[in-house]
Amino acid sequence: MGTCDRCGKGVQVGMNVSHSHVRTKKRSYPNLHSFKIRQGSLPRRLRLCTKCLRIVKKQIAERAARVSVIPKTEEIENQTDSGQEKQTSEDPKLTPEQKDLESVKEELQKII
Numbered sequence: 001m002g003t004c005d006r007c008g009k010g011v012q013v014g015m016n017v018s019h020s021h022v023r024t025k026k027r028s029y030p031n032l033h034s035f036k037i038r039q040g041s042l043p044r045r046l047r048l049c050t051k052c053l054r055i056v057k058k059q060i061a062e063r064a065a066r067v068s069v070i071p072k073t074e075e076i077e078n079q080t081d082s083g084q085e086k087q088t089s090e091d092p093k094l095t096p097e098q099k100d101l102e103s104v105k106e107e108l109q110k111i112i
Helices: 048-066 075-082 096-111
Strands: 012-017 023-028 032-038 040-051
Touching: 012 048, 032 048, 040 048
Parallel strands: none
Antiparallel strands: 012 023, 032 040
16 A cells, blocks of 8 residues: 555554464555645645654644744834834845745734
């Protein structure tokens, strides 16, 4: 059938044993799921076992939670009133991933 792209879990072979002790071979397949994820700017399809799928979803949720931590509007107003300048997202040293994070932060600030 296939293997998990993350942990390599694959088909296992065992024996069916009947009441009369006749043994026949059987195969146990991993519970694989197709999961689409974006790496950089390209979408990629992964075949993950259930355990790895849960781990990957948890990691994605944790990253999203880190991105969504934005100061409240009162804190932003206090920073601008005290003379501190806001950092611009047009910094040429940012990687594409960091630019994506900055754009998500800006969108969330517009919503708030």
